[in-house]
Amino acid sequence: MTCLGRHDFAHYGPKLMKSEKTIRVALLVLDACNTLTFASAVDPMRAANRLSAHPVFDWQYLTAVGAPATLTSGIVVPGRAITSFTSCDLCLVLAGFDLDRHATPALLASLRRIAANGAAMGGIDGGPWILARAGLLDGHAATTHWEDLDRFAATFPDIDTVPDRYRIDDARLTSGGAMPAIDMMLDLIARRISPDLAAKVAAVFIHDTPSAPARPQSRSGDARHSPLTARAAKIMEQAIETPIKIPQLCARLGVGPRLLEQQFRARLGTTPHAHYLALRLAEAHRQVLQTDRPLFDIALATGFGSQASFARAFRAAFGTSARALRKAQ
Numbered sequence: 001m002t003c004l005g006r007h008d009f010a011h012y013g014p015k016l017m018k019s020e021k022t023i024r025v026a027l028l029v030l031d032a033c034n035t036l037t038f039a040s041a042v043d044p045m046r047a048a049n050r051l052s053a054h055p056v057f058d059w060q061y062l063t064a065v066g067a068p069a070t071l072t073s074g075i076v077v078p079g080r081a082i083t084s085f086t087s088c089d090l091c092l093v094l095a096g097f098d099l100d101r102h103a104t105p106a107l108l109a110s111l112r113r114i115a116a117n118g119a120a121m122g123g124i125d126g127g128p129w130i131l132a133r134a135g136l137l138d139g140h141a142a143t144t145h146w147e148d149l150d151r152f153a154a155t156f157p158d159i160d161t162v163p164d165r166y167r168i169d170d171a172r173l174t175s176g177g178a179m180p181a182i183d184m185m186l187d188l189i190a191r192r193i194s195p196d197l198a199a200k201v202a203a204v205f206i207h208d209t210p211s212a213p214a215r216p217q218s219r220s221g222d223a224r225h226s227p228l229t230a231r232a233a234k235i236m237e238q239a240i241e242t243p244i245k246i247p248q249l250c251a252r253l254g255v256g257p258r259l260l261e262q263q264f265r266a267r268l269g270t271t272p273h274a275h276y277l278a279l280r281l282a283e284a285h286r287q288v289l290q291t292d293r294p295l296f297d298i299a300l301a302t303g304f305g306s307q308a309s310f311a312r313a314f315r316a317a318f319g320t321s322a323r324a325l326r327k328a329q
Contacts, residue, residue: 023056026119027041033094037095040179048197048201051204064107066083083107091119092173095123103130120171124177138159144176225267235252236276280302
C-alpha cells in the first residue's frame with residue numbers, strides 16, 4: 001500500500017511526525033455520536049497496537065462532564081470529564097448530532113486549553129464543528145460532512161473549507177465522516193510509524209482501496225456505479241445549482257450520449273437525466289428538512305428556474321409539497 005496522504009511530514013506538526021514513541025490520544029466522545037464514527041477512530045489504533053512490536057497508541061476516553069456518553073446505537077461509553085483533562089499528543093472529537101447543545105463554553109475552553117498545551121486536534125463527522133466553534137481551525141484547511149459544507153464555510157469564514165474526504169493541515173485533522181476517518185487513521189499510522197504497518201492494519205479490515213484525502217466526498221455512495229457513471233455522477237454533484245446539459249456532460253467525459261445512457265441503464269436502471277434530477281431533488285429534500293432557507297431559494301439552489309417547476313418535480317418525487325413536508329416535521 002502506498003502512502004495514503006498527499007501531505008509531507010511538516011503538515012503533521014511535531015506531535016505527529018515519525019517517531020517510535022507511543023502517541024497519547026484522548027477521544028472526546030459526545031452524546032449522539034454515530035457508532036461507526038467511534039469505531040473508525042478506535043479500531044485502527046487497536047489493530048496497530050496488536051500488529052506492532054510495541055504499543056503505537058495509548059488512548060483514553062473523555063466525555064463532556066464525566067457522565068458516560070451514549071452513542072446513536074445505545075452503546076454507552078464511560079469517560080473522564082474533559083474539564084479535568086490537561087494534555088495529550090492528539091485529541092480527537094467524535095460527534096454526530098446536537099452540536100449546538102454540545103458546544104458549551106466549558107467544553108470549548110477545555111479544547112482550547114488542550115490545544116494550547118501542544119496537542120494536535122482532530123474532529124470526525126460533527127467533530128470539526130466543535131473544533132471550529134472553539135476557534136481551533138481558524139487559518140487552517142478543514143472539511144466536514146458534505147451535507148454541511150456550505151453552511152460550515154459560511155459560518156466560519158476564517159477556515160479554508162474544502163470538500164475533501166479528510167484533510168490534515170499542520171496539527172489539525174478533520175474528516176467528513178466515519179469511512180474517511182479510517183483512511184485518515186491509516187494515513188496517520190503510515191506517517192507516524194510506517195506504510196507497512198498501515199498496510200497491515202488495512203488488511204485486517206479487508207480495506208483494499210484506501211482513498212486519497214483530496215478526493216471529493218460523494219453524495220451517492222452507490223456500489224453499482226461503473227467508472228464512467230461514477231465520473232458522470234461526480235460532475236453532476238458538483239453542478240447541482242447550475243445543471244449542465246447531458247451533451248455537455250458527455251463532452252467532458254469524452255463519450256457519446258448513447259454509451260452514457262447504456263451504462264446508466266445497465267448499472268443503475270435509470271437514465272443520466274433522471275439520475276441528475278434525483279440528485280437535485282435529494283438535495284432539495286435535505287434543505288427543506290434541515291435548513292430554514294426560503295423554498296424559492298432552495299429551488300434556485302437545486303437548479304430549478306421557477307418555483308412552479310420545483311413544486312411539480314418535488315411533489316412527483318416525494319408525494320407531497322415541500323411546504324407540507326416542512327410543516328409536518
